[in-house]
Amino acid sequence: MKIMKLTLAALLTASLVGCASTPTTENVKDVTISQPACCNAYSEFSWVPMSGNSIDFAVDEHSQIGDFPEGKSYFAGFVLPENIERLRIDLKSWMRTSGVFAPKVLLLSPTFQVVESYELTDFAFKPSSLFQFNSYHKRFEMSQTATPYMVVYSPLEYREGQIEVPHPERIRAEELGLARPMVTDPVIQHQKFGSLELDLKPVALRSYRATAAPKSAVAPTTTTAAPVVATTVAAASIAAPSAPKMLPESEAFYNSQIKAAVESNDMQKALTLMEEAKRAGSSTAEATFLELIKK
Incomplete structure (x- = not known):
C-alpha cells in the first residue's frame, strides 16, 4: 500500500512538472504598418x-x-x-x-x-x-x-x-x-x-460669403430666353431655303400613290404621303388628297 502511494505521488509530481514545462502560446498583437503613407504633408x-x-x-x-x-x-x-x-x-x-x-x-x-x-x-x-x-x-x-x-x-x-x-x-x-x-x-x-x-x-x-454661385443665379433666364429664341427662329428662317418646286413626274407619282391609299381606305398612309410630298415641294398633293376624301 505504501509503495502504491509513493508511485501515485511520483506520477502526480511528474504530471505537474510536465504541465509547468509545456510551452504556452500567446497571441501577439500586430501594431506594425507596412503599407505606404498616403501623403507627405x-x-x-x-x-x-x-x-x-x-x-x-x-x-x-x-x-x-x-x-x-x-x-x-x-x-x-x-x-x-x-x-x-x-x-x-x-x-x-x-x-x-x-x-x-x-x-x-x-x-x-x-x-x-x-x-x-x-x-x-x-x-x-x-x-x-x-x-x-x-x-x-x-x-x-x-x-x-x-x-x-x-x-x-x-x-x-x-x-x-x-x-x-x-x-x-x-x-x-x-x-x-x-x-x-x-x-x-x-x-x-x-x-x-x-x-x-x-x-x-x-x-x-459665423456667417460667410459663398465662393461660387450657380450660373443660373448669375444670368436671369426670363430676360434672355425670349431674345435667344427669337434669334434662333430668325436665323433658322433665314438659313433654311425654300424647297425647290417638284418636277411634274414626281407630282404625278405622289398623286397616284395618295389616290391608291385613299381608295384602299388607308388614310394614315395617304396623309403621310401628302406631308412627304409637300416637304418635297409638291403644290398639288394637298389639293389631290382633299379632293379625293370629298368623294
Whole structure:
C-alpha cells in the first residue's frame, strides 16, 4: 500500500512538472504598418466636415495612413464647417475586448501648421455606463481662425501599450462603500484600429460669403430666353431655303400613290404621303388628297 502511494505521488509530481514545462502560446498583437503613407504633408490629407451633433467613426484598414513625426499611423482627419466659428468637441475612443485605439490629437492652423496637440496622458479614463463602453475621453475646442483642422492618430509607442481598467464590481463596491471584492481588473490592449466618437457642440456661429454661385443665379433666364429664341427662329428662317418646286413626274407619282391609299381606305398612309410630298415641294398633293376624301 505504501509503495502504491509513493508511485501515485511520483506520477502526480511528474504530471505537474510536465504541465509547468509545456510551452504556452500567446497571441501577439500586430501594431506594425507596412503599407505606404498616403501623403507627405498635412495639406494633402482628406478631411471630413464636422457637421451634426455627433460622428461615429472607425479607424481601420480602409483609413488613410499618414507619416507622422513618430512614424506611420492610420488616422482620421476632420475640418470645421464654414458656418461654425468655434466648436466644442468630446472625443471618445471605445474600449472593447478586442482592444482600443489609443489616440493622439493634432489641431492644425489654416495653413496646416500644428498649433495644439493632446497626448494620451491628456485623456481621461471614463468608466462604462448602461449604454456605453469604457473609453478614453478628452474635451477641447477648435476655432475657425486658429485651429480649423484636426487629426486623430496613434503613434507606435501608444499601439504597443495597454491599459488596466477597474473591474465593474470593484467600481460598484467603491460607490456603495463596500469591501473591495476579490476580482481581477481586465487589461485592454492598445491596437492600430478602433472605434471612436465625436460629440459636437457649436459655441459660436459665423456667417460667410459663398465662393461660387450657380450660373443660373448669375444670368436671369426670363430676360434672355425670349431674345435667344427669337434669334434662333430668325436665323433658322433665314438659313433654311425654300424647297425647290417638284418636277411634274414626281407630282404625278405622289398623286397616284395618295389616290391608291385613299381608295384602299388607308388614310394614315395617304396623309403621310401628302406631308412627304409637300416637304418635297409638291403644290398639288394637298389639293389631290382633299379632293379625293370629298368623294
